[in-house]
Amino acid sequence: METGKLIRAIRKNKNLKSKDVYKNILTRPAISRFESGKSDTTAEKLFQILRNMNITLEEFYFQYNGNAENDDFLTIDAYTEAYYAKDLSKLADLEREAKIRYEETANIKFLHYAATIHLFQRKLTYQPISGEQFSIIRNYLVACETWGYYEVVLFTNSLDFFSADLIDALYPTVKLKMTEFNRIRRYKNELFSLVSNILVLYLEKNDADKSAYYYAELESAVSNSDNRMYEHAILLFFKELIALIRDKKEDTHKLQQMLQMFDFLEMKRISKQCSSLLADVRRNNAEAF
Structure with missing residues (x-):
């Protein structure tokens, strides 16, 4: 029409x-x-x-668009869900579809989707990260002087493959841009999501100092969010994890209670992710001795 x-x-x-x-x-x-x-x-x-x-x-x-949902959101949701479900078959199908769409349209976003999905598959199968696929994303973001929402989402979804130094270097710029997007209701919670993902990377490395820094950033992001109950619960979980790393303690009673609460609230995916993160931190603590 x-x-x-x-x-x-x-x-x-x-x-x-x-x-x-x-x-x-x-x-x-x-x-x-x-x-x-x-x-x-x-x-x-x-x-x-x-x-x-x-x-x-x-x-x-x-x-x-005929009351249809945004294709980009649907695509991102699809490969994110497949990744957390460890559905390699679904990821392979989505990568193939993204490549076909790129050939048909020459729209670079489909090339980025294909590269991201490819990297997710390699991570799930414990294969070395493909430098060629990662460079498609990294080179685009580094060369892009003015980031929009698309670039921020691309960065967030590929965080696992960036070095800590590059993440720290890019974060101030990304934070500034996300603060602007917080004025748009649809994107209001994206800063919390971004900082959460960065924090998880440092928690997985048992880096207490960097984790504490991004935890403080996360606290400030909550005040601008619409999803307070969920985000305060996540904050409490992260706070206990940081204490676990700093003190090298074995008492995880509070953390286990929080996982039960996530299950009770039917936050199954969050519960599974947090449970996996707790296991990583405990394993790293044990290896530190």
Whole structure:
């Protein structure tokens, strides 16, 4: 459906008059051409029209796509779920599909998806990381002077394959960008997600100092989030893990209680991830002696 025709349908459904929607934006003849699909308008004018109809750009985009979910979110969710489920067959299918889409469209995001999925498969099978596949992601991000939401998500999803030094170097820039995105409701919790992933990397290495630093960053991210109960629970778990690393203690009673709470709240994936993380920390503690 052309933009103008959709605008007309929304306007009619809202019982809005043309003069109220298009005042000081389009002339009467221009309105007729626009709503009949015979002409288009500028992005600036479209934003004004949407504002006058009290509809967000995200809502409009959703309707423009026939009420279909964003393909990018669906793809990322699909390969993330497959990774945590250790579903190698699904990951292989998704990588193959991403490569086909790249050949069909030449859109670089599909090349990035394929590279990320390939790296996930190698990690799950304990194979050396493919330098060629990782360089596709790293070179793109390093060469990109201005990061948008896409670049931040790409970085977050490929954190496991970056060196600690590079993560630390990039973090201030990424944090600044994510703070900007926090103003957008849909992306409001992304900073918490990013910092959580970085913190997990350092917890897995039993690096108490770096873990403490990113824990403090995580605490500040919670105040801007909409999902307080879940995030405070995760914070408590991370805090206990850091204490476990610092003190080299064996008492994990509180941590086990938290895992039970995650199960009770039906946060199965979180419970499984945290349980695995606890096992890594305990194993590293044992090896330290």
